[in-house]
Amino acid sequence: MNCSICKMYGAVPFASRCYKTSTLRRHADGVSHTAAIKRKREADSAKNVMAKAIEDAHLQSAAELKGLLKTAYFIAKNEMAKAKFCHVVKFLKEMECPAFKKLTETSSYGSYVNEKGLSEMQQAIASTLVEDVDKAVERSPVFSLILDESTDISNTKRLIISVRFIDDNKVKTKLIRNSEIADGRADTIVEDFGKFIFLFLTSV
Structure with missing residues (x-):
């Protein structure tokens, strides 16, 4: 019988042909099994943090794109010069518009904040x-x-x-x-x- 937690996260994998309850209880209370459980929790926590970070990044990227498209439409509808696009986006960022709170030149759609990017979106x-x-x-x-x-x-x-x-x-x-x-x-x-x-x- 193998302990799946110790097999994956333990320094010494647990294996035994004995199915006695006392043997299993001693293993569960042992130092190596406790350490393996701790490592599993840390790994699960790291996965959750990474998954949330990826999800947040996707949501922020989607918000940036939606915000830029709306701004591009506003520029066209109000017959504003394309050169004003970057200034309008900068103003919205300074006003703490949620869509642009993390917008930078290196973010997902930061390279679109120029006249060429505006033309493509329009x-x-x-x-x-x-x-x-x-x-x-x-x-x-x-x-x-x-x-x-x-x-x-x-x-x-x-x-x-x-x-x-x-x-x-x-x-x-x-x-x-x-x-x-x-x-x-x-x-x-x-x-x-x-x-x-x-x-x-x-x-x-």
């Missing part, structure tokens, strides 16, 4: 929103596209495209593209729109 959000709009446009008997060339607050030329369609017997207008263009010339707009309309028509 594109991911836009792709999800546009997918829903595509389905609605596909159901609509007719639709039209509205183009607007404008300059944002950072003096960057942009081409804004909206689609107007019928959904549930109501006319709706949704933004489906907000892209940066080199300049406001007609040929530049036509070139950018040409790339967009090909992808748009193949999706609907």
Whole structure:
């Protein structure tokens, strides 16, 4: 008969062919078995601490990503310059926003706190929103596209495209593209729109 605790955590594994209660009791009260139990408890405690640390890290990473995506959406919705993104995140961190309490350059999503990261997140959000709009446009008997060339607050030329369609017997207008263009010339707009309309028509 083997003692599973001593076998795994004991300095001297216990084994006996004797099944007498007195023998088992002497082993249970022995120094080696007591030490093995202590080591098992310490190992279990360390595992629990590690598991909690990993869980907390995952939860914090998820909170950081959610917070950054919400901030990216806020920046786009309020037509703020992309250069303001890192300043807004810094302000939220200083205000002790729970999502950003452990956000650093080396944390899971810290490398996204820049204009490139903002563009990637906004594109991911836009792709999800546009997918829903595509389905609605596909159901609509007719639709039209509205183009607007404008300059944002950072003096960057942009081409804004909206689609107007019928959904549930109501006319709706949704933004489906907000892209940066080199300049406001007609040929530049036509070139950018040409790339967009090909992808748009193949999706609907």
